[in-house]
Amino acid sequence: MRILIHHTASANVTDYSQAAAYANAHWIQDLHMDTNGWIDSGQHFTNSRGGFLLEGRHGSLAALRAGDRVVVGAHCPGQNTAAIGIENEGLYMDVEPPKLQWDSLVSFCVYTCEQYGIPPTEIQGHRDYRDTLCPGDRLYALLPRLRQEVARVLGA
Template identity: 50%
Template structure:
Protein backbone atom coordinates (compact mmCIF):
# COMPACT_ATOMS: atom_id res chain seq x y z
CA UNK A 1 0.00 0.00 0.00
CA UNK A 2 1.54 3.37 -0.97
CA UNK A 3 2.26 5.88 1.74
CA UNK A 4 -0.44 8.47 2.35
CA UNK A 5 1.00 11.77 1.21
CA UNK A 6 -0.07 15.31 2.03
CA UNK A 7 0.19 18.35 -0.24
CA UNK A 8 -0.51 21.90 0.78
CA UNK A 9 -1.93 24.65 -1.44
CA UNK A 10 -3.46 28.00 -0.61
CA UNK A 11 -7.22 28.07 -0.57
CA UNK A 12 -9.74 29.62 1.72
CA UNK A 13 -13.32 29.97 2.72
CA UNK A 14 -15.49 28.65 5.44
CA UNK A 15 -19.10 29.00 6.44
CA UNK A 16 -20.44 27.43 9.56
CA UNK A 17 -24.01 27.14 10.78
CA UNK A 18 -25.28 25.08 13.67
CA UNK A 19 -27.65 22.21 12.94
CA UNK A 20 -30.62 21.22 15.03
CA UNK A 21 -30.30 17.90 16.80
CA UNK A 22 -33.03 15.43 15.95
CA UNK A 23 -35.04 13.58 18.57
CA UNK A 24 -34.58 10.17 20.12
CA UNK A 25 -31.79 7.97 18.78
CA UNK A 26 -31.29 4.23 18.63
CA UNK A 27 -28.95 2.23 20.79
CA UNK A 28 -25.24 1.96 19.97
CA UNK A 29 -24.54 0.22 16.67
CA UNK A 30 -28.00 0.94 15.28
CA UNK A 31 -28.56 3.75 12.84
CA UNK A 32 -30.18 6.92 14.15
CA UNK A 33 -32.23 8.47 11.36
CA UNK A 34 -35.27 10.61 10.92
CA UNK A 35 -38.42 8.48 10.94
CA UNK A 36 -38.99 9.02 7.22
CA UNK A 37 -35.32 9.30 6.26
CA UNK A 38 -32.98 6.86 4.52
CA UNK A 39 -31.74 3.86 6.46
CA UNK A 40 -28.12 3.45 7.38
CA UNK A 41 -26.00 2.02 4.56
CA UNK A 42 -23.74 -0.96 5.15
CA UNK A 43 -20.78 0.36 7.14
CA UNK A 44 -17.91 -1.98 7.95
CA UNK A 45 -16.93 -1.64 11.57
CA UNK A 46 -13.42 -1.26 12.96
CA UNK A 47 -13.52 -4.89 14.05
CA UNK A 48 -14.27 -5.96 10.50
CA UNK A 49 -11.29 -4.13 8.98
CA UNK A 50 -9.10 -5.18 11.90
CA UNK A 51 -8.24 -1.79 13.36
CA UNK A 52 -5.57 -1.70 16.03
CA UNK A 53 -6.50 -0.37 19.43
CA UNK A 54 -6.30 3.43 19.66
CA UNK A 55 -3.80 5.06 21.98
CA UNK A 56 -6.74 6.68 23.71
CA UNK A 57 -10.51 6.70 23.37
CA UNK A 58 -12.02 9.35 21.15
CA UNK A 59 -13.84 12.23 22.80
CA UNK A 60 -17.57 11.79 22.31
CA UNK A 61 -19.66 14.93 21.83
CA UNK A 62 -23.39 15.06 22.50
CA UNK A 63 -23.76 17.76 19.87
CA UNK A 64 -24.11 16.92 16.17
CA UNK A 65 -21.66 18.16 13.54
CA UNK A 66 -22.78 21.13 11.46
CA UNK A 67 -20.52 20.38 8.51
CA UNK A 68 -19.56 17.14 6.73
CA UNK A 69 -16.09 17.52 5.25
CA UNK A 70 -15.17 15.67 2.05
CA UNK A 71 -11.54 14.58 1.66
CA UNK A 72 -9.54 12.52 -0.78
CA UNK A 73 -6.71 10.31 0.46
CA UNK A 74 -4.28 11.50 -2.26
CA UNK A 75 -3.30 7.86 -2.86
CA UNK A 76 -3.16 5.94 -6.14
CA UNK A 77 -6.42 5.43 -8.05
CA UNK A 78 -6.32 1.69 -7.67
CA UNK A 79 -8.29 -0.64 -9.90
CA UNK A 80 -8.69 -3.13 -7.05
CA UNK A 81 -12.23 -2.40 -5.91
CA UNK A 82 -12.55 -5.39 -3.60
CA UNK A 83 -13.57 -5.39 0.04
CA UNK A 84 -10.13 -6.70 0.99
CA UNK A 85 -8.56 -3.69 -0.71
CA UNK A 86 -10.88 -1.41 1.27
CA UNK A 87 -9.82 -3.07 4.52
CA UNK A 88 -6.15 -2.66 3.59
CA UNK A 89 -6.79 1.00 2.88
CA UNK A 90 -8.24 1.65 6.33
CA UNK A 91 -5.37 -0.19 8.01
CA UNK A 92 -2.83 1.80 5.95
CA UNK A 93 -4.45 5.13 6.83
CA UNK A 94 -4.56 4.21 10.50
CA UNK A 95 -0.88 3.16 10.50
CA UNK A 96 0.12 6.41 8.83
CA UNK A 97 -1.90 8.58 11.19
CA UNK A 98 -0.69 6.80 14.32
CA UNK A 99 2.97 6.28 13.37
CA UNK A 100 3.81 9.24 11.15
CA UNK A 101 1.45 11.85 12.58
CA UNK A 102 1.61 10.39 16.09
CA UNK A 103 -2.13 10.71 16.53
CA UNK A 104 -4.19 8.63 18.92
CA UNK A 105 -6.05 6.88 16.08
CA UNK A 106 -7.15 7.20 12.48
CA UNK A 107 -8.19 10.80 11.90
CA UNK A 108 -11.46 10.68 9.95
CA UNK A 109 -14.80 9.35 11.13
CA UNK A 110 -15.70 7.47 7.94
CA UNK A 111 -13.94 6.20 4.80
CA UNK A 112 -15.31 5.27 1.37
CA UNK A 113 -13.12 3.06 -0.83
CA UNK A 114 -12.94 3.27 -4.63
CA UNK A 115 -15.04 0.11 -4.70
CA UNK A 116 -17.80 1.87 -2.74
CA UNK A 117 -17.19 0.11 0.57
CA UNK A 118 -17.91 2.32 3.59
CA UNK A 119 -15.85 1.88 6.74
CA UNK A 120 -15.96 3.25 10.25
CA UNK A 121 -12.88 5.34 10.98
CA UNK A 122 -12.08 6.85 14.37
CA UNK A 123 -13.04 4.75 17.37
CA UNK A 124 -16.54 5.24 18.85
CA UNK A 125 -17.82 6.88 15.66
CA UNK A 126 -20.82 4.67 14.93
CA UNK A 127 -22.17 4.59 18.50
CA UNK A 128 -21.84 8.38 18.65
CA UNK A 129 -23.73 8.86 15.37
CA UNK A 130 -26.46 6.47 16.52
CA UNK A 131 -27.13 8.80 19.44
CA UNK A 132 -27.09 11.95 17.32
CA UNK A 133 -23.63 13.00 18.44
CA UNK A 134 -20.11 12.89 17.04
CA UNK A 135 -16.52 12.14 18.01
CA UNK A 136 -13.66 14.61 17.83
CA UNK A 137 -11.61 13.58 14.83
CA UNK A 138 -8.37 14.82 13.33
CA UNK A 139 -9.31 15.77 9.79
CA UNK A 140 -9.83 19.55 9.62
CA UNK A 141 -7.39 21.64 11.64
CA UNK A 142 -9.18 24.03 13.98
CA UNK A 143 -12.59 22.57 13.09
CA UNK A 144 -12.55 19.07 14.54
CA UNK A 145 -15.16 19.68 17.23
CA UNK A 146 -17.98 20.70 14.90
CA UNK A 147 -17.30 18.66 11.75
CA UNK A 148 -17.42 15.05 10.60
CA UNK A 149 -14.84 13.95 8.03
CA UNK A 150 -15.22 11.45 5.20
CA UNK A 151 -12.15 10.17 3.34
CA UNK A 152 -12.70 9.11 -0.27
CA UNK A 153 -9.95 6.84 -1.52
CA UNK A 154 -7.98 8.21 -4.46
CA UNK A 155 -6.55 11.38 -6.00
CA UNK A 156 -9.12 13.59 -7.69
CA UNK A 157 -7.24 16.56 -9.07
CA UNK A 158 -8.05 15.64 -12.70
CA UNK A 159 -10.73 12.97 -12.49
CA UNK A 160 -13.81 12.05 -10.51
CA UNK A 161 -14.26 9.10 -8.16
CA UNK A 162 -15.61 5.98 -9.89
CA UNK A 163 -19.40 5.48 -10.03
CA UNK A 164 -19.53 2.92 -7.20
CA UNK A 165 -17.65 5.27 -4.89
CA UNK A 166 -19.82 8.26 -5.75
CA UNK A 167 -22.98 6.20 -5.30
CA UNK A 168 -21.93 4.99 -1.84
CA UNK A 169 -20.78 8.46 -0.83
CA UNK A 170 -24.13 9.95 -1.88
CA UNK A 171 -26.05 7.31 0.07
CA UNK A 172 -23.85 7.82 3.13
CA UNK A 173 -24.26 11.59 3.00
CA UNK A 174 -28.04 11.30 2.66
CA UNK A 175 -28.16 9.12 5.78
CA UNK A 176 -25.93 11.51 7.74
CA UNK A 177 -27.89 14.59 6.67
CA UNK A 178 -31.13 12.87 7.65
CA UNK A 179 -29.71 11.69 10.97
CA UNK A 180 -28.36 15.12 11.90
CA UNK A 181 -31.16 17.16 10.25
CA UNK A 182 -28.64 18.93 8.03
CA UNK A 183 -29.27 20.76 4.77
CA UNK A 184 -26.92 19.14 2.23
CA UNK A 185 -26.61 22.41 0.31
CA UNK A 186 -25.03 24.00 3.38
CA UNK A 187 -23.50 21.13 5.31
CA UNK A 188 -21.46 19.28 2.65
CA UNK A 189 -18.14 21.04 2.08
CA UNK A 190 -14.62 20.28 0.89
CA UNK A 191 -11.56 20.20 3.11
CA UNK A 192 -10.18 23.28 1.30
CA UNK A 193 -13.17 25.27 2.55
CA UNK A 194 -11.67 25.06 6.03
CA UNK A 195 -7.90 24.70 5.63
CA UNK A 196 -5.07 25.62 3.24
CA UNK A 197 -5.06 22.47 1.15
CA UNK A 198 -5.77 21.09 -2.33
CA UNK A 199 -8.04 18.43 -0.82
CA UNK A 200 -10.33 16.95 -2.11
CA UNK A 201 -8.75 17.70 -5.52
CA UNK A 202 -9.79 20.29 -8.11
CA UNK A 203 -12.00 17.95 -10.13
CA UNK A 204 -13.81 16.52 -7.13
CA UNK A 205 -14.20 19.90 -5.46
CA UNK A 206 -15.82 21.29 -8.61
CA UNK A 207 -18.25 18.36 -8.50
CA UNK A 208 -19.47 19.09 -4.95
CA UNK A 209 -22.53 21.09 -6.11
CA UNK A 210 -23.68 18.04 -8.06
CA UNK A 211 -22.96 15.82 -5.06
CA UNK A 212 -25.06 18.07 -2.82
CA UNK A 213 -27.88 18.02 -5.36
CA UNK A 214 -27.77 14.22 -5.52
CA UNK A 215 -28.01 13.99 -1.75
CA UNK A 216 -30.89 16.48 -1.72
CA UNK A 217 -32.74 14.35 -4.27
CA UNK A 218 -32.36 11.28 -2.07
CA UNK A 219 -33.86 13.32 0.76
CA UNK A 220 -36.73 14.44 -1.47
CA UNK A 221 -35.74 18.09 -1.38
CA UNK A 222 -35.65 20.62 -4.17
CA UNK A 223 -32.52 22.64 -4.74
CA UNK A 224 -32.81 26.17 -3.26
CA UNK A 225 -32.56 29.26 -5.49
CA UNK A 226 -29.04 30.43 -6.32
CA UNK A 227 -29.61 33.76 -4.57
CA UNK A 228 -30.89 32.25 -1.32
CA UNK A 229 -28.90 33.84 1.53
CA UNK A 230 -26.68 31.65 3.73
CA UNK A 231 -28.18 30.42 6.97
CA UNK A 232 -26.64 31.87 10.10
CA UNK A 233 -23.23 33.14 11.10
CA UNK A 234 -20.13 30.96 11.59
CA UNK A 235 -19.35 30.16 15.24
CA UNK A 236 -15.90 30.31 16.72
CA UNK A 237 -14.30 26.92 16.00
CA UNK A 238 -12.97 24.87 18.88
CA UNK A 239 -9.31 23.99 18.60
CA UNK A 240 -7.97 20.50 19.19
CA UNK A 241 -4.46 19.17 19.60
CA UNK A 242 -5.30 16.26 17.31
CA UNK A 243 -5.30 18.22 14.04
CA UNK A 244 -4.05 17.09 10.63
CA UNK A 245 -1.31 18.49 8.47
CA UNK A 246 -2.48 19.94 5.17
CA UNK A 247 -2.75 17.70 2.17
Protein backbone atom coordinates (compact mmCIF):
# COMPACT_ATOMS: atom_id res chain seq x y z
CA MET A 1 0.00 0.00 0.00
CA ARG A 2 1.14 3.54 -0.73
CA ILE A 3 0.12 7.18 -1.03
CA LEU A 4 0.11 8.80 -4.48
CA ILE A 5 0.47 12.56 -4.64
CA HIS A 6 -1.35 14.43 -7.42
CA HIS A 7 -2.04 18.02 -8.41
CA THR A 8 -5.22 19.25 -10.03
CA ALA A 9 -3.30 21.19 -12.72
CA SER A 10 -5.79 24.01 -12.18
CA ALA A 11 -5.18 27.69 -11.44
CA ASN A 12 -3.14 28.61 -8.39
CA VAL A 13 -5.95 30.60 -6.83
CA THR A 14 -5.39 33.00 -3.96
CA ASP A 15 -8.75 32.38 -2.33
CA TYR A 16 -7.75 30.02 0.46
CA SER A 17 -11.19 29.92 2.07
CA GLN A 18 -13.19 26.86 3.00
CA ALA A 19 -15.85 27.92 0.50
CA ALA A 20 -13.24 27.92 -2.26
CA ALA A 21 -12.10 24.45 -1.18
CA TYR A 22 -15.66 23.14 -1.42
CA ALA A 23 -16.13 24.77 -4.84
CA ASN A 24 -12.92 23.14 -6.10
CA ALA A 25 -13.97 19.72 -4.80
CA HIS A 26 -17.34 20.05 -6.54
CA TRP A 27 -15.60 21.12 -9.76
CA ILE A 28 -13.41 17.99 -9.64
CA GLN A 29 -16.39 15.76 -8.89
CA ASP A 30 -18.41 17.26 -11.76
CA LEU A 31 -15.45 16.87 -14.13
CA HIS A 32 -14.85 13.25 -13.16
CA MET A 33 -18.50 12.27 -13.28
CA ASP A 34 -19.75 14.33 -16.24
CA THR A 35 -16.66 14.21 -18.47
CA ASN A 36 -15.04 10.91 -17.49
CA GLY A 37 -18.26 9.05 -16.71
CA TRP A 38 -16.99 7.88 -13.33
CA ILE A 39 -19.25 7.20 -10.33
CA ASP A 40 -17.55 9.90 -8.23
CA SER A 41 -14.31 11.84 -7.89
CA GLY A 42 -11.35 9.67 -8.84
CA GLN A 43 -9.08 10.63 -5.96
CA HIS A 44 -9.67 9.68 -2.35
CA PHE A 45 -8.95 13.12 -0.90
CA THR A 46 -8.41 16.70 -2.02
CA ASN A 47 -6.10 19.15 -0.28
CA SER A 48 -6.99 22.78 -1.05
CA ARG A 49 -4.50 25.61 -1.42
CA GLY A 50 -5.78 26.86 1.93
CA GLY A 51 -5.03 23.51 3.57
CA PHE A 52 -8.60 22.23 3.80
CA LEU A 53 -8.81 18.47 3.36
CA LEU A 54 -11.93 17.08 1.73
CA GLU A 55 -13.10 13.59 0.92
CA GLY A 56 -13.06 12.88 -2.80
CA ARG A 57 -14.40 9.40 -3.49
CA HIS A 58 -17.36 8.59 -1.25
CA GLY A 59 -16.50 6.30 1.64
CA SER A 60 -12.79 7.16 1.65
CA LEU A 61 -12.90 8.96 4.99
CA ALA A 62 -14.75 6.15 6.78
CA ALA A 63 -12.30 3.62 5.32
CA LEU A 64 -9.33 5.74 6.41
CA ARG A 65 -10.67 6.15 9.93
CA ALA A 66 -11.17 2.38 10.19
CA GLY A 67 -7.78 1.70 8.59
CA ASP A 68 -8.97 -1.70 7.41
CA ARG A 69 -9.97 -1.14 3.80
CA VAL A 70 -9.42 1.11 0.80
CA VAL A 71 -12.21 2.41 -1.35
CA VAL A 72 -11.41 1.66 -5.00
CA GLY A 73 -10.38 4.93 -6.60
CA ALA A 74 -9.92 6.10 -10.18
CA HIS A 75 -6.81 8.25 -9.83
CA CYS A 76 -4.14 6.04 -11.42
CA PRO A 77 -4.60 2.86 -13.46
CA GLY A 78 -2.95 -0.07 -11.71
CA GLN A 79 -2.90 1.76 -8.37
CA ASN A 80 -6.58 2.31 -7.65
CA THR A 81 -6.79 -0.51 -5.11
CA ALA A 82 -3.24 -0.20 -3.77
CA ALA A 83 -2.79 3.55 -3.27
CA ILE A 84 -4.53 6.42 -1.53
CA GLY A 85 -4.78 9.27 -4.04
CA ILE A 86 -4.37 12.79 -2.67
CA GLU A 87 -5.10 15.65 -5.09
CA ASN A 88 -3.48 18.96 -4.28
CA GLU A 89 -5.33 21.93 -5.71
CA GLY A 90 -3.14 23.90 -8.09
CA LEU A 91 -0.48 23.62 -10.76
CA TYR A 92 2.98 22.85 -9.44
CA MET A 93 5.21 22.83 -12.51
CA ASP A 94 6.97 26.12 -11.67
CA VAL A 95 5.86 27.00 -8.13
CA GLU A 96 5.69 25.20 -4.82
CA PRO A 97 2.47 24.70 -2.85
CA PRO A 98 1.60 27.39 -0.31
CA LYS A 99 2.61 26.74 3.30
CA LEU A 100 -0.96 26.05 4.47
CA GLN A 101 -1.36 23.39 1.80
CA TRP A 102 2.07 21.89 2.46
CA ASP A 103 1.53 21.67 6.22
CA SER A 104 -1.86 20.06 5.65
CA LEU A 105 -0.33 17.53 3.24
CA VAL A 106 2.36 16.57 5.74
CA SER A 107 -0.14 16.13 8.56
CA PHE A 108 -2.54 14.17 6.41
CA CYS A 109 0.19 11.87 5.13
CA VAL A 110 1.24 11.23 8.75
CA TYR A 111 -2.32 10.27 9.66
CA THR A 112 -2.77 8.13 6.55
CA CYS A 113 0.52 6.32 7.18
CA GLU A 114 -0.53 5.66 10.78
CA GLN A 115 -3.97 4.38 9.85
CA TYR A 116 -2.83 2.03 7.09
CA GLY A 117 0.67 1.15 8.30
CA ILE A 118 2.21 2.77 5.21
CA PRO A 119 5.94 3.49 5.50
CA PRO A 120 6.86 7.07 4.51
CA THR A 121 9.06 5.63 1.76
CA GLU A 122 5.82 4.67 0.01
CA ILE A 123 4.72 8.28 -0.53
CA GLN A 124 5.17 8.68 -4.27
CA GLY A 125 4.08 10.79 -7.18
CA HIS A 126 1.50 10.00 -9.83
CA ARG A 127 4.26 10.12 -12.47
CA ASP A 128 6.00 7.21 -10.78
CA TYR A 129 3.19 4.98 -12.09
CA ARG A 130 1.90 6.77 -15.18
CA ASP A 131 3.31 8.81 -18.07
CA THR A 132 2.17 12.20 -16.77
CA LEU A 133 3.56 15.50 -15.52
CA CYS A 134 1.50 15.10 -12.34
CA PRO A 135 2.09 16.21 -9.58
CA GLY A 136 4.13 18.92 -11.30
CA ASP A 137 7.90 19.29 -11.35
CA ARG A 138 8.15 21.42 -8.20
CA LEU A 139 5.81 19.32 -6.06
CA TYR A 140 7.42 16.13 -7.33
CA ALA A 141 10.84 17.52 -6.33
CA LEU A 142 9.46 18.07 -2.81
CA LEU A 143 8.48 14.41 -2.31
CA PRO A 144 11.79 13.44 -0.64
CA ARG A 145 11.23 16.28 1.86
CA LEU A 146 7.63 15.13 2.35
CA ARG A 147 8.80 11.60 3.12
CA GLN A 148 11.42 12.96 5.55
CA GLU A 149 8.97 15.22 7.39
CA VAL A 150 6.40 12.43 7.68
CA ALA A 151 9.06 9.98 8.91
CA ARG A 152 10.28 12.50 11.49
CA VAL A 153 6.77 12.95 12.93
CA LEU A 154 6.22 9.19 12.94
CA GLY A 155 9.59 8.64 14.64
CA ALA A 156 10.62 6.36 11.79
